[in-house]
Amino acid sequence: MLKKRPLVLVGAVAAALSLAACGGSDSSAGGAPSGPPQAGGTLRYGLSLAPTCSDPAQSATNQTIYVDRQVVDSLVDQDPATGEIKPWLADSWLVSADAKSFSFHVKDGITFSDGTPLTADSVRKNFDSIVALGGAKAPLGASYLAGYAGSTVVDPHTVRVNFDTPNAQFLQATSTPQLGIQSDATVAKSADDRCLGANIGSGPFTYAEWKQNASATLAKRTGYNWGSAVFANKGDAYLDKIVFTVVPEAGVRTGSLSSGQLDAVSDALPQDVSQIEGSGGRVQFTVNPGVSFGLQANVTRGALRDPAVRAALLTAINRKELVDTVLGPQFKPATSVLASATPGYVDLSSRVKYDQDAAKRVLDQAGWVPGADGIRVKDGQRLTAGVLFAPVFAGNQAILELTQQQLRAIGFDLRLEPASVAESTVRQNNKDFDFDYYNSTRADGDILRTTFAFDQRNLNARPDADKLDTLLTQQLSTTDPAARTRAIGDAQSAVLDDGLWIPTIELSQAIGIGKGVADVKFEASARLQFHDTWLKR
Template sequence: MRVLIPSIAAVPVLALAACSSGATTADAGPPRAGGTLTLAVGSNPDCLDPQQAGTNASLNVGRQLVDSLTDQDSATGEIKPWLAQSWEVNADSTSFTFHLRTGATFSDGTPVDANAVKTSYDGIKALGAKSQLGVGYLAAYSGATVVDPQTVRINFSSPNAQFLQASSTMSLGLLAPAAYQKSAEQRCQGDGLIGSGPFVFTSFKQNSEIVISKRKGYAWGSSLWKHQGEAYLDAVNYKIVPEPGVRTGSLLSGQLTATTEVQPVDEAQFQGNGFTEQTRPNPGIVFNLQANVSRGVLSDDKVRQAITKGINRPEVVDTVLSPNYKPATSILASTTPLYTNLSQQLAFDPAGAAALLDADGWVSGPDGIRVKNGQRLSASVAFAAVFNQSQSVLELVQQQLKKIGFELRLDQRTAAETVQLQQTGNYDFFWYNVTRADPDILRLTFSTKTTNRSKLAPGNPIDAPLEQQAASLDPAVRKPAAEQAQRIIVEQAYSIPVFELTQVVALGPNAHALGFEASSRLQLFDTWVSGA
């Protein structure tokens, strides 16, 4: 299942000025200021405004431009101070009061104060569906109250415990009031993108590059960052390079400082010889086959449960991916706060799958695919090749399921078409993942009162634990509710988890301390380059 690539001598490279080899990570010495990080990304950002963006390419830029009220510890999931020094939450999680630090300003010189927070949150709410992630975080937003210049209260019409974590994301990062004098479309292109972050927008050439520059005088970084003051880098030059082989060749030849989206087949080339890899599994919903339980053979829970048992997840990782990836052990990735290990329920068990189908009346047909009352045991999976290995993974899963008598038909679509399918529900299986460092992503996806991607009937038992975990920040309440929700989804096979997505970034010898925030987006404040 692995894809062969030409030898590196035959791989095309970018037309960039080559970098000097410089020091290795081991002997580079202490961090130093200055220099430019030349970083390849795999796609043209759909929008640079972090309040609107939804793709990794976009968010990896936008995260550097805006600050958030809070930050989230990527190791523990704990919420920590950033623009807000402290906060209080009322008993039913409908009101969140933030006390802002003093001295922070936007890049146009205006203060980051309570009025700016209100303007920004009102602006995100007004975006509606254009705010691909923020619209969900602020679904029950009823407004913000300016208590005093440095105190703002964010109000919701229903319990919303997930908001505290959402306040740490770049999707709810703050823009200056003046930014909203520009249209949403203008902000997507960088026009009026006025944040308070450690970098400022410089230029955007479609399908070519994005440049951001150091914010002079920046002094209000997250409490989780390794140093205070200004960022080390003078600039970051994001090169838009869709072809994995070109990214690989350009980094190996010294024409890039680092590259995102390293493919599994290329990883070994960046292990040693001065190159390093930075990896982090994405929190949130793992790559999975989301079942539409309202149609076809997938309306039968025994069929869905048999499919769960018929997938050999370790084989998927070992054959198509790499040791940097993990087989799914729940519907949530293991890096998600309040994750529950359900690896026993997701164990490969072809005999168990066959027994379920036998008892359910499905018998082997002439081509090995089971049939029942003239109906073929078959369903399609709609997918877009956003993750390069998706087709290879699904082809292997297709082979695995054929051995238990199930036919999985692959239906590749464009990214735009998959968005439309999500909205209409016109699919059998839907292949996707969602990054979010909070278990509430399950409510936004599975609740019959929200997007309900599995098309569950109203009153499904999944709703109760999803609402319970959304109503309280108390771990004694939230953890068992989140666990129950994960168990219901996996045991009823509303979704069939396959593997955890991992961000793999390769660094050349001159790049150091590239980091990830809790949602596995790049954090470049502490990053520095040697040999500059």
């Protein structure tokens, strides 16, 4: 039997997240039901955006992961209060001193919902399949397995995952839904077939129905007794079913919650809080860790090829106005590339402080002069760029419209280019954009590597690896928490040095919850976990 030991690899994660998470989850007025949990009932949940794929390995949007996460378990879990890595499917693990080898002992008696056993070989097949999906289909999962050299099945319950190069982030990565474990039958399917709602996991719920771009229904699985050590409930889920429906309009979601047609909803807006509270409900908040919302520049396109333009934009945006005007007090202006709840976050607010006069001076010095219509020009080229964005968060359109106004004041013409999630993904993969506006959630500073590294998606289209890539490799290579934190901090500065990311706001999850619903919980990555949730009936 492997011995579980304290891991230096997660020391930085635990220290940073424990500080950030103390105030990470909060509720507006209105209390949850009290008393012992009651089993039974159907939770009716209103999503703000259609789930795109039933396969967690290929899922990126919060609304999709809210559904997929309930069906799959992970090897380990991450305590949202402390950042500590806890047992889940694996009851013990070992990490080599060079962070190239990770061994997991899988609990005995775990089965997938089709009755087949979950073994060490199941883990191997899952990781092999994610590598085969590749970065285009599974960008997060593939990045977590960068340098994957294969997995060795030591015995039916022990698997050793090997990497060609150090991969210090991997233990935390095995807590994410993207590396959740699915049945052999599921991972043998094609990428497209894995998105159709027939996925088989070992989680507390199973797919009962999947209607693409419309709804999903999950049913409780009986006999579930291998839940995460983070779960309060050690047996079957309390809910019999969860019905997810897509309700894009915020006002309709709020009205349906207040009238009792829905039990919980995504993306409650500030103006909705009083109505939700007035019906006896509450709004539950938590700050997302990971890369803050921001504009990622394609440095090969138009005016964005000029580093001075990208530098000017850092101080041209009034982030506090974005929050105060569009979002409300539960949200924060971005003060770095990483959100403040992320392990390794460094406060770089002085680098992104609102100062339009400074932005204008940078543009003046670079030779961009105001044109007849106020938009600057240089060598016959207008200072303009489009921004690609998808409706993955209800506030995106309004935030970018206000950003558009702010940038026009310095002579920059920002063109808004809304797109569906599917279209946005295609254009991202083809690097067919000037700016790409999004965020990326993960409770580990390695999310910087996924977002910016030359050998990952490289949406900035940087032509060569440079200092930033050296720093991102360093944080993968060290098992010293302090050294890893320093490298992650230096990497955030390097991103701003080159204007590769123009931060705007930190994302918070704001979930409207009806008066009869208890224990809706956020996991460490700010996604919902319904295993402990129950209804007062």
